[in-house]
Structures are given as C-alpha cells and as structure tokens.
Amino acid sequence: MSGPTTTGGAVTEGPAAERDAAPLLEVTDLRVRFTRGGRTVHAVNGLSYRLMAGRMLAIIGESGSGKSVSSRALMGLLPPTAQVSGSARFDGTELVGLSEREMRRRRGADIAMVFQDPARSLNPTMRIGAQITEAIRAHAAVDKDAAKARAIELLQLVKLPAPQQRFHEYPHQLSGGMRQRVMIAIALAGRPRLLIADEATTALDVTTQAQIMELLVELQQQLGMAVILISHDLALAASYADDVVVMYGGRAVERASADVLFSSVRMPYTRALLGAIPLLERPSHGELPVVPGQPPDPAALPSGCSFRPRCGSATDRCATPPPFAEHEPGHWWACWHPDGQQSAQEVRG
Ligand SMILES: Nc1ncnc2c1ncn2[C@@H]1O[C@H](COP(=O)(O)OP(=O)(O)O)[C@@H](O)[C@H]1O
Ligand SMILES: [Mg+2]
Known part of the structure; x- marks a missing residue:
C-alpha cells in the first residue's frame, strides 16, 4: 500500500476502509495526450482513483471526457500517437511504460475489456x-x-x-x-481479475441492458472479479456499482461510494448529470434533457476549473484549479463552491 499521494496540489489519502488493504488497481495522476497536426489533445489530465479487488467501480462522464482513453491506457490499447504518463499499478505492477510483449501477456489474463x-x-x-x-x-x-x-x-x-x-x-x-x-x-x-465494460450495454434496449447489468453483478460476485463500468449514464451505473468516479475534461471531479454520492451530491457537474437522467426515470417531454452548454475541447481546455464556463456557481475563484481532495470521509471532489447536502432524490424531484 502506498502512502499519501499528491493530486492537483492537495495531499490526499483514501477513506478508512481503503487504508487497510492494498488496492487491486491504483491509478495516480494518469495523463494521456495525442499530438495531431500540430495540435495537442489533452484527453486525460491527471486522473486518480483506486479499485479494490472484487468491487465494481463506475466511471461516468459525458462523451469525450476521457473514459475510454484512460481505460485503454491500462491495457496498452492506445495508438502510438498517444503519450501516456503518470502511474497505474495493477496488483503492484506498473502498467504505464510496460513493454508491448509484457502487456500482451497480461491482456485478457489480468484485465479484459468488453466494448459497446x-x-x-x-x-x-x-x-x-x-x-x-x-x-x-x-x-x-x-x-x-x-x-x-x-x-x-x-x-x-x-x-x-x-x-x-x-x-x-x-x-x-x-x-x-x-x-x-x-x-x-x-x-x-x-x-481476468478485472473486467472493464466500456458502454457495454449502451447499444441495447432497456430490458436487455438491465439483464446484462445483472449478469455483470452476478459474475463480479461469483468470480470475485473487479469490474470497471464505463458509462455516460450516472443513474444506471450508480444503481449497480459500489463506487463512482465522475470525470470531466479528462479528470476526476467527484468520487465516492454510490450511497454517499446519492445522499450528498457535491459537484455542480454531477448534479447536472443527475438532472440529465433520461426517460423512464423522469416524466418524459420527448427530448432527452442534457447538461446545457458544450463539453470542453481537449485541445483547448479552459484554465482553472474546466467546468467553469457551464457552471451556475462559478466565480472568479474558479480561475484557479480546485484541488481534487477528500473533503469528507470517502467523498472526494474538486470544486470551490460545492453544493450543500442534497440527495439525488431532491435533485431529481
Ligand atoms: N487516437 C486519438 N487521437 C486523438 N485524439 C483522440 C484519440 N482517441 C481519443 N481522442 C480524444 O480524446 C478525448 C477523450 O476520448 P474518450 O476517452 O474516447 O472519451 P469518452 O469519455 O467518450 O470515452 C476525446 O476528445 C477524443 O476525441
Ligand atoms: Mg468512450
């Protein structure tokens, strides 16, 4: 088990339960950029999370937030134009910089992936x-x-x-x-000891989606396998996963157990995502509600908090990037103006 880690300037440490055991996967300050026609695309910008053996972690965010790229980086499945830095330790082995030969040996045996x-x-x-x-x-x-x-x-x-x-x-x-x-x-x-399901149910109808999700939970429990569930659908993911990481602009912006997250949403972006829960969950007006505004361009990320241009709570202070830190036991967020205690129920109202 490693000691405190430095993320975005703040010294941070995992919640009590995590301190007792070594994580199966520990991602620390992971960065991925692509250079394309003189432009640099900052796809992943200092992502940190931990996953314990046998747990299900949901990685949530809008399209383009870096969910797939960060996961493909773990398996060495990025094109040669990708520059990967930071650390991703799987059961003690550093995956960043691992040779292709070694990566090929481990792919499927340690970590396997299912796609959309x-x-x-x-x-x-x-x-x-x-x-x-x-x-x-x-x-x-x-x-x-x-x-x-x-x-x-x-x-x-x-x-x-x-x-x-x-x-x-x-x-x-x-x-x-x-x-x-x-x-x-x-x-x-x-x-594999870790299965990554990247939008694995997104193309399916609602009933089949639920059946596949239930299968993943059963396999997780039956095989003692850890699962990373990648989805743009916070409601779906949070109802199956143990823990949730919300990504924005290639970073984690909020992280907690699904229970804690749902009883106390802190990050305005997460709240906006909850407000965007589509269909079935809320009275339908035909259109799928979405978070207003555009996700950031990874080739031109705003300075400071990257959610600032879309955030109703933003002030001048947000020109300085907020540190991603554990502000409450087991609850991490990166925001200068977090919401008060507000449950998902109230948000969805
Ligand atoms: N091979 C690539 N070359 C350049 N940019 C890429 C490449 N793959 C992904 N990106 C960019 O990286 C960002 C993150 O992509 P991705 O991880 O696929 O997002 P998502 O959260 O939807 O899975 C996007 O802006 C995407 O356009
Ligand atoms: Mg994706």
Missing part, C-alpha cells in the same frame, strides 16, 4: 464456438476437446440459452444481448 458494439467486436465469418475456444487457447495450453468443454462452461456462466447449439452458430444468428453475452464469455476466457 459486439457486432463489430465479433468476427462475422467465424462460429461463436471457434471464437471462444481461440480465446481460451490463447491463454492456456489445452487441447481442442478441453477448450470446447471450457467454452460451453463459459457460455453457461454468461447464461446464453442453449449453449451446445449456439456454439455452432454465427454472430448474426444471435440477438444483440446474446452477442454481448458471447463477448463477455470471450473476455472471461483468460480468467
């Missing part, structure tokens, strides 16, 4: 079974029969109906939800 679009992630010309057994044999020296048995086991684990029969089918013969189950089975082939 299973139609594009699966090979349309290959049967489901062949794709899973290929993943199994990439991680373990097993013969064809053993790989098949394990594949069927994985398909049962992700609750794909009629796995024996589906094994021989092609992706187009499956529904969107079933394809996402197959993608999860492939991700589980290397027995």
